[in-house]
Amino acid sequence: MTDPQTRYRAPFAPGGPAAIDARLAGRLLEVALSKGGDYADLFYEYHVTSSYAYDEGILKAAGRAVAMGLGVRVMKGDATGYAYVEDLSMEAMERAARTAAQIAAGGGAAPMALASRELPQRYPVELLSLDIPGETKRELLERADLAARAEDPRIVRVDASLNEEIREILIATSDGKMVHDRQPLIRFGVRAIAEHEGKRQSGSSGGGGRMGLEYFEKRSPEWHAKEAVRQAVAMLDAREAPAGELPVVLAPGDSGILLHEAVGHGLEADFNRKKTSNYSDQIGERVASELCTVVDDATLSSSRGSINVDDEGNEPRSAVLIENGVLRGYMQDRHSAGFFSTSPTGNGRRESFKSHPMPRMTNTMLLAGEDDPEDIVRSVERGVYAKKFGGGQVDISNGDFVFSLTEGYLIENGKITAPLKGVNLIGNGPDVMRKVVMLGHDLQTSDGIWTCGKDGQSVPVGVGCPTVKISAVTVGGTEIAKG
Amino acid sequence: MTNETIDSLVALAAQVVESARNRGADVAEATARQGSHLSTKVRLREPELVEEAGSRSVGVRVMIGQQVAVSYTSDLTKDGVERLVEDALELARLSQPDPYAGPPDPSLLSKPEQHPDLAMFDPEMGALGAGDALARAREGEEAAFAFDERIVNSEGASFTRAAGASAIVTSGGFSGGYEGSYASIVVRPVVNDAGGKKRSGFHWSAKRHLADLDSPKAVGEEAARRTLRKLGATKVATQECAVVFDPDAGRSILDLFSGCVMGGAIWRRSSYLVDREGTKVASDLVSIVDDPLIPKAPGSRPFDGEGLLARRNVVVDRGVLKTYLMDSYSARKLDKESTGNASRGSSGGVGASTTNFILQPGERTAEELLESTESGLYVTEMMGFGFNPVTGDFSRGAAGFWIEKGELAFPVSEVTISLNLDDLLQRIDAVADDLDLRTSTATPTFRVSRMTLAGK
Numbered sequence: 047m048t049d050p051q052t053r054y055r056a057p058f059a060p061g062g063p064a065a066i067d068a069r070l071a072g073r074l075l076e077v078a079l080s081k082g083g084d085y086a087d088l089f090y091e092y093h094v095t096s097s098y099a100y101d102e103g104i105l106k107a108a109g110r111a112v113a114m115g116l117g118v119r120v121m122k123g124d125a126t127g128y129a130y131v132e133d134l135s136m137e138a139m140e141r142a143a144r145t146a147a148q149i150a151a152g153g154g155a156a157p158m159a160l161a162s163r164e165l166p167q168r169y170p171v172e173l174l175s176l177d178i179p180g181e182t183k184r185e186l187l188e189r190a191d192l193a194a195r196a197e198d199p200r201i202v203r204v205d206a207s208l209n210e211e212i213r214e215i216l217i218a219t220s221d222g223k224m225v226h227d228r229q230p231l232i233r234f235g236v237r238a239i240a241e242h243e244g245k246r247q248s249g250s251s252g253g254g255g256r257m258g259l260e261y262f263e264k265r266s267p268e269w270h271a272k273e274a275v276r277q278a279v280a281m282l283d284a285r286e287a288p289a290g291e292l293p294v295v296l297a298p299g300d301s302g303i304l305l306h307e308a309v310g311h312g313l314e315a316d317f318n319r320k321k322t323s324n325y326s327d328q329i330g331e332r333v334a335s336e337l338c339t340v341v342d343d344a345t346l347s348s349s350r351g352s353i354n355v356d357d358e359g360n361e362p363r364s365a366v367l368i369e370n371g372v373l374r375g376y377m378q379d380r381h382s383a384g385f386f387s388t389s390p391t392g393n394g395r396r397e398s399f400k401s402h403p404m405p406r407m408t409n410t411m412l413l414a415g416e417d418d419p420e421d422i423v424r425s426v427e428r429g430v431y432a433k434k435f436g437g438g439q440v441d442i443s444n445g446d447f448v449f450s451l452t453e454g455y456l457i458e459n460g461k462i463t464a465p466l467k468g469v470n471l472i473g474n475g476p477d478v479m480r481k482v483v484m485l486g487h488d489l490q491t492s493d494g495i496w497t498c499g500k501d502g503q504s505v506p507v508g509v510g511c512p513t514v515k516i517s518a519v520t521v522g523g524t525e526i527a528k529g
Numbered sequence: 530m531t532n533e534t535i536d537s538l539v540a541l542a543a544q545v546v547e548s549a550r551n552r553g554a555d556v557a558e559a560t561a562r563q564g565s566h567l568s569t570k571v572r573l574r575e576p577e578l579v580e581e582a583g584s585r586s587v588g589v590r591v592m593i594g595q596q597v598a599v600s601y602t603s604d605l606t607k608d609g610v611e612r613l614v615e616d617a618l619e620l621a622r623l624s625q626p627d628p629y630a631g632p633p634d635p636s637l638l639s640k641p642e643q644h645p646d647l648a649m650f651d652p653e654m655g656a657l658g659a660g661d662a663l664a665r666a667r668e669g670e671e672a673a674f675a676f677d678e679r680i681v682n683s684e685g686a687s688f689t690r691a692a693g694a695s696a697i698v699t700s701g702g703f704s705g706g707y708e709g710s711y712a713s714i715v716v717r718p719v720v721n722d723a724g725g726k727k728r729s730g731f732h733w734s735a736k737r738h739l740a741d742l743d744s745p746k747a748v749g750e751e752a753a754r755r756t757l758r759k760l761g762a763t764k765v766a767t768q769e770c771a772v773v774f775d776p777d778a779g780r781s782i783l784d785l786f787s788g789c790v791m792g793g794a795i796w797r798r799s800s801y802l803v804d805r806e807g808t809k810v811a812s813d814l815v816s817i818v819d820d821p822l823i824p825k826a827p828g829s830r831p832f833d834g835e836g837l838l839a840r841r842n843v844v845v846d847r848g849v850l851k852t853y854l855m856d857s858y859s860a861r862k863l864d865k866e867s868t869g870n871a872s873r874g875s876s877g878g879v880g881a882s883t884t885n886f887i888l889q890p891g892e893r894t895a896e897e898l899l900e901s902t903e904s905g906l907y908v909t910e911m912m913g914f915g916f917n918p919v920t921g922d923f924s925r926g927a928a929g930f931w932i933e934k935g936e937l938a939f940p941v942s943e944v945t946i947s948l949n950l951d952d953l954l955q956r957i958d959a960v961a962d963d964l965d966l967r968t969s970t971a972t973p974t975f976r977v978s979r980m981t982l983a984g985k
Contacts, residue, residue: 203797
């Protein structure tokens with residue numbers, strides 16, 4: 047990797063002022079395994095974030111945070127010992143290794159010699175957003191603010207924000223891997239509030255990815271501003287949503303959040319290792335309509351969910367989870383892969399050095415079908431067109447999931463008609479996936495806004511899907527149909 | 530209270546304030562924190578995780594004139610702390626003057642001798658070791674297994690102890706700190722249901738003092754009970770019906786309301802409660818109090834994030850909205866006084882937050898409330914984020930039990946309940962007495978006379 051000119055370099059990185067080399071890491075791994083652990087790894091992380099909040103026509107708040115530390119993990123059978131430390135002196139690091147080592151009592155292995163590996167470059171860091179003068183970013187926010195206010199006289203408030211970060215990691219494992227990665231991330235968002243005749247509604251738009259300010263060449267601040275205004279104004283006329291089971295058509299892109307909840311989490315291998323998921327022991331079985339092929343793909347260029355290497359030092363690839371409706375595989379971390387006697391799929395991710403890795407999604411997508419999106423809408427007599435989402439949640443054990451619609455429309459006689467007040471949709475994962483009856487040819491990936499939470503750990507993810515028709519989902523509105 | 534910990538945090542924060550002032554900040558306010566914890570988890574009777582760590586950090590807010598910025602670091606080396614201050618000043622120069630920015634009026638700042646001891650720290654807890662913690666977790670899981678032979682699987686049982694301390698020092702003359710601790714145990718059994726479905730449930734106890742914690746056996750048995758009763762859960766038909774919220778589900782309703790009474794949501798016009806002070810926002814049975822002064826409670830604190838003395842605020846009195854909750858910034862924006870609800874994040878930023886935000890208990894028991902319900906949904910869990918604070922529109926996934934003639938007839942899942950929050954609170958027609966302060970936002974069981982349930 048070339049050494050970019052930046053103010054933001056991890057001191058522990060190769061060439062850094064306190065570089066951790068193979069000899070030092072090897073010594074710490076020896077300490078970590080000294081009580082008899084089977085396996086140990088070191089996870090060094092340097093994480094700098096900056097945030098800029100533009101509100102009431104000024105850059106009102108700006109902030110920066112620097113966090114750095116080492117997490118030491120020791121495994122013995124199914125048990126994990128974990129310790130972390132922010133002080134990277136040799137003494138403190140050794141203490142953490144000794145603390146984590148305590149999980150084991152007897153037996154064990156010695157660490158293998160460490161060999162550094164080169165990684166693919168899915169998000170080359172030319173110029174970090176963090177290294178660009180703040181005035182440039184302030185101007186981007188100001189442009190969004192002005193554009194939103196100019197767009198419609200009913201807009202009474204606008205706020206815009208930009209978050210930028212660099213996460214630099216160095217991983218050394220007792221099975222001999224040593225890898226280093228730099229993961230940039232930016233996220234831009236605009237929110238607008240419209241008021242008219244006593245009604246008030248908000249709209250928002252955002253995006254980003256593992257890149258720098260070149261993001262704005264693809265999507266301008268003005269584009270997001272107009273999109274937020276469009277949504278806020280459209281929702282001013284929103285009427286009560288229907289209640290009960292109805293056909294639902296999902297717009298392409300962000301609707302992938304439905305996949306993420308309906309099947310994604312249930313296919314994370316830890317739940318299946320523990321047999322606490324409704325997808326346990328279902329490999330080779332039909333779990334969705336045969337139109338459905340679902341992949342988790344960490345290799346997309348510069349996508350929010352992409353990674354060159356996971357947080358255990360394993361390289362991810364594009365993995366088919368469901369192929370033509372049949373369950374093909376789970377997303378594995380090192381621990382679950384050992385249990386299933388398979389290879390890790392590079393899905394072992396963690397929020398920070400303070401947390402141990404778990405199987406997590408990267409970019410999860412439902413691949414395109416062959417239907418024309420307009421035909422899909424035309425096929426619905428009465429139903430809901432789901433356009434924008436506020437997020438979702440799933441109960442892994444029984445597959446029940448929800449996702450909340452922030453922009454939806456009624457479909458009447460094959461046409462998209464009135465906007466609907468925000469509602470929750472609820473379904474059961476395997477049930478809803480079997481009810482996928484039409485699939486558009488218009489696959490889109492989400493612009494980078496999604497963050498996934500599991501066991502208190504947040505990681506950035508991507509989702510994607512084409513236009514999808516589900517024959518029946520429970521729509522949680524307030525209008526009960528007559529008759 | 531071991532004041533060495535507080536003293537060292539005060540010293541660190543004071544050093545940052547001084548350094549920021551020396552480099553040109555007109556106002557500097559620093560918060561220094563440290564925390565340590567031991568987390569253990571047992572699954573199927575075997576240890577699954579032992580995690581032990583400590584951390585320390587400092588955050589600062591600076592103002593140059595009325596230009597504001599914040600900065601945070603966990604790198605407490607000399608260079609790290611210098612970088613913290615430089616970053617904050619660089620960003621403050623980039624920010625634009627905000628006419629409402631500023632520290633609180635110095636005359637409002639509290640003095641250390643005014644700060645009540647709220648018994649939030651258990652000095653004995655830190656001595657509890659990993660072996661003891663694992664044994665407690667194991668005992669909880671074992672109690673669930675022993676309770677009923679259908680409990681054959683588990684997401685595990687965890688025992689955690691944690692302690693933390695924080696201090697705030699401001700260039701306006703405030704200096705103070707406090708310590709807190711908590712211990713918690715959670716047990717998560719899993720049972721097999723028909724059609725390959727599993728049902729998972731849990732129960733937990735959390736207290737600031739170890740001796741107050743429920744026994745692992747009691748927690749495990751209650752977790753088993755709560756999991757087993759979900760077996761055979763089914764959808765019900767779409768209809769309008771009464772909805773009873775148990776304290777776990779009720780808390781999330783109150784959480785939504787708390788977000789809408791924050792001063793920041795009001796001046797941003799992002800709340801359905803804009804211009805509603807002094808008006809009826811709930812039924813006569815509803816009184817809601819924000820009280821930071823309850824000894825041993827999870828959300829207690831002796832002073833707020835700007836150094837104002839913590840105080841009890843009646844937010845809703847018999848259905849009437851009495852006040853929004855504000856820090857000094859949102860108070861200035863609304864032309865009011867701070868209610869002492871400033872909260873300073875570890876990042877250094879300041880905003881308003883609730884402390885112990887409580888729906889006041891009524892007079893009848895939860896059992897009596899259920900018995901008086903002819904039919905409806907008893908909600909024990911909610912899912913999803915279906916709430917629009919700007920309009921109050923509420924629609925969420927729900928699970929629980931169908932009530933028939935005052936009794937829980939059968940378990941229900943995969944339905945949604947919907948109603949605008951304004952109407953929901955107005956339609957509360959019964960509040961029980963079973964308040965439990967396990968969480969900082971808390972409600973007893975309560976009933977809403979009519980909501981829309983969407984099912985099959």
